[in-house]
Amino acid sequence: MKKVVKFGGSSLANAEQFQKVGDIIRSDESRRYVVPSAPGKRFDEDIKVTDMLYGCYDAASKGEDFSDKLKAIKERYYEIIKGLGLTLSLEDEFKKIEEDFRAQAGIQYAASRGEFLNGKIMAAYLGYDFVDAASVIRFDKNGNLEAEETNKLLSKKLSKCQSAVIPGFYGACADGTVKTFSRGGSDVTGSLVAKAIHADIYENWTDVSGFLVTDPRIVHNPEPIEAITYRELRELSYMGATVLHEDAIFPVRKEGIPINIRNTNSPEDKGTLIVESTCKKPKFTITGIAGKKGFCSINIEKSMMNSEIGFGRKVLQVFEDQGISFEHVPSGIDTMTVYVHQDEFEEKEQQVIAGIHRLVQPDFVEMESDLALIAVVGRGMKSQRGTAGRIFSALAHANVNVKMIDQGSSELNIIIGVENRDFEKAVRAIYDIFVLTRI
Numbered sequence: 001m002k003k004v005v006k007f008g009g010s011s012l013a014n015a016e017q018f019q020k021v022g023d024i025i026r027s028d029e030s031r032r033y034v035v036p037s038a039p040g041k042r043f044d045e046d047i048k049v050t051d052m053l054y055g056c057y058d059a060a061s062k063g064e065d066f067s068d069k070l071k072a073i074k075e076r077y078y079e080i081i082k083g084l085g086l087t088l089s090l091e092d093e094f095k096k097i098e099e100d101f102r103a104q105a106g107i108q109y110a111a112s113r114g115e116f117l118n119g120k121i122m123a124a125y126l127g128y129d130f131v132d133a134a135s136v137i138r139f140d141k142n143g144n145l146e147a148e149e150t151n152k153l154l155s156k157k158l159s160k161c162q163s164a165v166i167p168g169f170y171g172a173c174a175d176g177t178v179k180t181f182s183r184g185g186s187d188v189t190g191s192l193v194a195k196a197i198h199a200d201i202y203e204n205w206t207d208v209s210g211f212l213v214t215d216p217r218i219v220h221n222p223e224p225i226e227a228i229t230y231r232e233l234r235e236l237s238y239m240g241a242t243v244l245h246e247d248a249i250f251p252v253r254k255e256g257i258p259i260n261i262r263n264t265n266s267p268e269d270k271g272t273l274i275v276e277s278t279c280k281k282p283k284f285t286i287t288g289i290a291g292k293k294g295f296c297s298i299n300i301e302k303s304m305m306n307s308e309i310g311f312g313r314k315v316l317q318v319f320e321d322q323g324i325s326f327e328h329v330p331s332g333i334d335t336m337t338v339y340v341h342q343d344e345f346e347e348k349e350q351q352v353i354a355g356i357h358r359l360v361q362p363d364f365v366e367m368e369s370d371l372a373l374i375a376v377v378g379r380g381m382k383s384q385r386g387t388a389g390r391i392f393s394a395l396a397h398a399n400v401n402v403k404m405i406d407q408g409s410s411e412l413n414i415i416i417g418v419e420n421r422d423f424e425k426a427v428r429a430i431y432d433i434f435v436l437t438r439i
């Protein structure tokens with residue numbers, strides 16, 4: 001039995017958390033490959049080491065004095081080393097980091113040091129081999145993962161290690177330039193390692209007892225999800241459920257390796273099992289609710305739009321030309337609405353509108369900003385009639401104005417558009433109607 005265990009920043013924020021992690025790993029000898037993140041927040045107002053590194057490098061790149069910022073980062077690591085009673089020195093590593101920051105080694109290199117240093121501590125603490133992710137996770141020059149090459153490098157290296165610590169979040173190009181995944185990317189490293197060693201299971205340890213029906217920062221103490229499919233999870237993580245990075249699913253999914261989300265602070269809890277498919281009936285009609293704020297809608301009207309072949313393609317062409325990706329495109333007979341991320345759209349808004357006028361000569365274009373999208377996801381929705389109706393009724397009772405509703409053709413998800421300010425209220429109303437009434 002071989003297990004890959006990834007521990008998030010919340011599980012490694014200080015020595016006390018490290019000790020819990022040590023106990024978890026030592027309690028099962030199959031936990032042989034460990035992927036740590038950088039130390040996260042010790043308390044609500046604390047700063048994650050990754051964010052401290054971004055700040056420190058920012059000062060360095062402007063030619064400002066960054067010694068205090070680097071000192072504060074060093075203190076975070078030495079607090080852990082001392083608390084664990086280790087004799088490890090990171091002086092050489094910090095000297096090199098300081099030199100590299102002065103030499104403007106790049107923001108991604110800077111961010112990666114959080115995981116690199118934590119990996120060094122973890123390897124010393126456990127007595128496992130340290131494998132620098134820069135030597136086994138390969139990116140191309142544009143920062144895209146080279147999946148096949150990575151798999152080869154990882155399998156070759158790890159076949160020689162009885163047990164190893166591989167820091168999460170980063171890798172390197174063939175020329176050694178360090179690159180990172182997007183935020184939360186240690187989850188992806190864990191998944192790549194699990195694939196490479198043909199793990200029986202990929203355990204992802206965090207600070208909640210599994211994937212919860214919705215964000216615990218919105219609904220107090222939501223129900224955990226016992227089992228969820230990769231497809232459901234992808235929908236939820238894409239729409240903002242931050243527990244697992246949305247790209248962490250692909251490597252293990254191909255190999256049929258289940259992911260188990262577990263709680264470092266409550267290791268006896270079973271957590272959530274993420275699988276290709278399951279005959280386990282979900283406890284409720286819906287599996288989960290997630291959402292994001294910060295969208296804009298562009299509503300285009302033109303009489304007889306329905307008979308104009310190529311209308312939709314031309315509209316989307318305008319967004320493509322401006323390098324803007326779209327989220328949803330609900331349409332009616334004479335209307336078509338495009339939902340985009342507000343921050344991507346705002347600066348190009350006038351070019352997009354001009355482009356739409358030029359290419360499709362609409363009767364009318366209207367925009368609305370500060371919108372939120374909520375995804376209600378569930379494999380059980382297909383077999384239940386009236387799901388959309390219940391959502392509508394719950395939102396109407398909560399006094400939420402529904403701007404859009406879009407059901408995916410797979411019947412796996414329903415997307416609802418509301419105003420940003422109604423977001424939390426809407427999530428709570430949907431949670432209550434499906435979970436509290438247990439239907």
Ligand SMILES: Nc1ncnc2c1ncn2[C@@H]1O[C@H](COP(=O)(O)OP(=O)(O)O)[C@@H](O)[C@H]1O
Nearest residue numbers: 008009010206207208211212214215241242243
């Ligand atoms: N549906 C959800 N289920 C569980 N946690 C969620 C959900 N949506 C958002 N979260 C948040 O995700 C956090 C865990 O992810 P993250 O902060 O990346 O942890 P880590 O530092 O362990 O990688 C939880 O503390 C919780 O606040």
Ligand SMILES: N[C@@H](CC(=O)OP(=O)(O)O)C(=O)O
Nearest residue numbers: 008009037050183184185186
């Ligand atoms: N430390 C990185 C990568 C990561 O995956 O962290 P975490 O596991 O704490 O989400 C970040 O903050 O984005």
